[in-house]
Amino acid sequence: MTSLVLPGDLPDFAEIAASDGALRRFLHGLPGVDQVGVERRVDALASRSIKQQSKRWALDTAIRMTDLTTLEGADSPGRIRSLCAKAVRPDPSDPDIPAVAAVCVYPDRVAIAVEAVRGSSVKVASVATAFPSGRTSLDIKLADTRLAVEAGADEIDMVIDRGAFLAGDYAKVAAEIAAVRQVCHDAAPDAPAHLKVILETGELMTYDNVRRASWLALIAGADVIKTSTGKVSPAATPAVTLVMLQAVRDFADLTGQVRGVKAAGGIRTAKDAIRYLVLVHEIAGPRWLDPDYFRFGASSLLNDLLLQRAKQIHGVYWNPDRIPID
Amino acid sequence: MTRLDVRKTYKLFIGGAFPRSESGRTYVIARNGTFVANAARASRKDVRDAVRAARTAQPSWAAATAYNRGQVIYRVAEMLEARRDQFISEVAGAEGLDHRDASSNVDAAIDRWVWYAGWTDKIAQVAGNLNPVAGPYFNLSGPEPTGVVGALAPQQSSLLGFIDVVAPIIVTGNSVVAVASQDRPLAAVMLAEVLATSDIPPGVVNILTGHIDELAPVIASHQDVNAIDLTGYAGQDTTELEVAAAGNLKRVLPAPATEASHVALPDGPRRILAFCETKTVWHPKGW
């Protein structure tokens, strides 16, 4: 029996999330996902052709949806400032180019980033909760989150406990998400940090798991569900993103609440990005073609978006050396 | 004083019962000008009843396991073996054979049941395929019975020929409405008695006696018959029957140019497959 009910049959998610049994029954009652069917659909959508004005719009939208990311042990203050400068003004030679959505950094680099993007529309996102593995105590995860939010992070990218999820300990996963969300609010009561929940789909292995983890995160209070840390392969794929987009679409149908999706890791070309936008448009709908509801987590993607944008504008294939690299 | 023997009344075999023709008609079976018996002369309504019985019986016969169908058909051989002498005498009389030839004919008939009994659980392995499609799909093709088959049995070979036509039809789970040799129908009616006392479910084999020219067009045009075997019209023009069969796109096994001897084993399961459909099932392979 499916529990993916029609609008109007709204389950009491608070009650479900509070009980391990209820949560399990709900998640395992979701309709299955057929791998071959999903991948066929993705392949069909990949052949959609975006041209002319729409392509230009798509490239700009992709830029506005980008969380320009650096998550390296070697991230120095200078590197962070350089990244932020590029986030605010991707190519100073063309003022029409929009800023990216956010920069995404480690918690101890948030303060530098906040300073560097001040006055712009660019937000500062921070990974947290013992990114990327999530393997530490809840206290430390919450402290990690608090560090980032108190340093001024607008958005928190947390990881779920995949070990607990795969062990079937859904209530534990939900409780952690709720606790991190509480810190996002408590540490910045006037403007709570936005919570993105990383499912690390590359470790979940099946689309059924991706669907369950998506709903679990949405029920537990995620503002955005995010595919990957970028540290595990495979990272984002069109197919897992499709399954996650179906989850936010169905969740919106059910609750009236619009949540977002972030595809992160492995998206390097403008062509890839546009294919993701096609998915967003076809699966979730035009409402999600908005940086509030769809993001790319990427480092090198922006360069190719700029390159292709230049090609669109100038009508000739562009020289990569004219694009400032970060 | 010699004892007066008790003669048999030869009737039809429909749905496991032995009715007279609903028309009340019979016709004389004679040998060398001597009266042998009155056989029931089936009518179009008897065809109708037989098809209805066959249709009713077919799904559960097809749903039986192949092992089960094999044992049931093998049981027919057992029952036939037990009445071997009786059939030798009938075949010898009907076909004008000496005792030796009639014996080998009946032995072949018994063995033919055994041969077909063994096919029930082999045919899908021989005629089925795993198809390596270019994609992440499991794809399997296998034979299934076509449904209700009308069979016109050979005119010369009264027992072996009849079995050679009927047995392959029922191997896979079809049911059959068989018209026995017009002039030599008694062996078929005796076989009905064997079938009735074996475990063949009622209605799986239905046997009509009568005039083939009267019955064949009714079967050929019957919209609830899936296929027709024209073997009984060896060497004759069957155009009209084939035209009638097209009314519901029957599978047609055409009449041979001459009636085969039937004594040799078939060289393959061709007759079984003539009344099979191939079903192909696809399923994705994924996590």
Place this chain on the structure above:
Amino acid sequence: MDSEKATRPSGHGPQPEATVPDMITPTWDYAPAPEARDVIDLGRDWRMFIGGDFVEAAAGDRFPSVNPATEEVLAEVPLATEVDVDRAVAAATSALPTWQATPGHERGKYLYRIARLLQERAREFAVLETLDNGKPIRETRDVDIPLAAAHFFYHAGWADKLDWAGMGPSPRPIGVAGQIIPWNFPLLMLSWKIAPALACGNTVVIKPAETTPLTALLFAEVCQQADLPAGVVNIVTGAGQTGSAIVDHPGVDKIAFTGSTAVGKGIQRAVAGSGKRVTLELGGKAANIIFDDAAIDQAVEGIVDGIFFNQGHVCCAGSRLLIQENVHDLVVDKLTTRLATLKVGDPLDKNTDLGAINSAVQLERIRSLTDTGETEGADRWELDCELPERGFWFRPTVFTNVAVNARIAREEIFGPVLSVMTFRTPQEAIAKANNTPYGLSAGIWTEKGSRILKVADQLRAGVVWANTFNRFDPTSPFGGYKESGFGREGGRHGLSAYLQPSQSAHPEQPERSAAPEAQA
């Protein structure tokens, strides 16, 4: 920064009806992305292909082939009469001994060549097929043409392995095959017919459909480029009368037909008593069964694939949707949401999902049948979309609350029209699915494995797609039960349509062995 934070959606985001933030108003649109049509030369002299030569009809008559998307006349092609068919059969007959005697591995190499040539010229064939048929370039490019090439590649390999085809040792070809194909998959149906026939050593006279003759004539050029011996493949163009001339021709040993059940019955009648062997691939009214535990999102895709692929011009289309009653509303809701994203229009546009209806005649048939849908009380939903002014177009249409006895639930519509019914138990689903004179295909959607196998067992259909729909492959036998015809195309089973046992194996069997396809 702080002020932005204040306006930023917090918590669980705004309600869906909130206005879209107007940074740049979304102008998402799949701008026209037409495939270039200059890869083909429509102005060429279109002729039939008989005995290796491109020829006019003896009587000199021609008929036009129209682009159904624009109603423009694309080309005029010869109208073959009995005289031309006779010439073609004579050519096929005289080519037969040599072709039959050609070693299998050499015959196979011709087929490999043809497969490669089709791949090399795939773009050209795809564009021409789309122009002539009206189907979207996405389908001709991704399905029709690649599959056509695959059929030749697959059967090429059989040519020297026929001893293992299940017909016993040294099986023989049947002779001259007369082949008549429909307009819904012109080149693909041609390949389904020609590839196995040639692999088995037969020669062919083939007639493409009246409304879609062009890719067949282009294929003739491929035969020439492959150096296929003259007369092995003969292509005549025309309509029903030309087809009848093939069926009735005494020099034809085997008829292979794909098309309507009514015409199929006519062919079976026409060849009665002639000893010609026949395979028929006819109509359907397939049930697509959705159980409540299905992977609903993929089931919805399967429903779309099932009935809107190729504008529903598919004999095996899933035109009857049987939904378990307890998920009916959910499935219909998701289905209509999904259908709203379908793009109907210019078939040459790479983003088009549904192209044109193939002909005015077919459009009229679809219209009249769908009109009965409403008068019989079903609820009609159709896609709200712009249709081009010229050409033959029909909106994707879904009927719900369809009575089981409604015409739209019984008759093959052969268009983008879905009839939705409900069921409560698996037994009821099977009974409803089988309650049709047809038996070509069926679909099952459930995540429960044992249910799939049980239902698949009980469906009276030649192809059962479980958790998928409308998949085709050269290795996979295709064909119907009951009034959907007989014989199989594709796979090992399909070979028996073009082979007979060696003569020595059946000394008592007559030459006119018109046996149904014994498949082993």
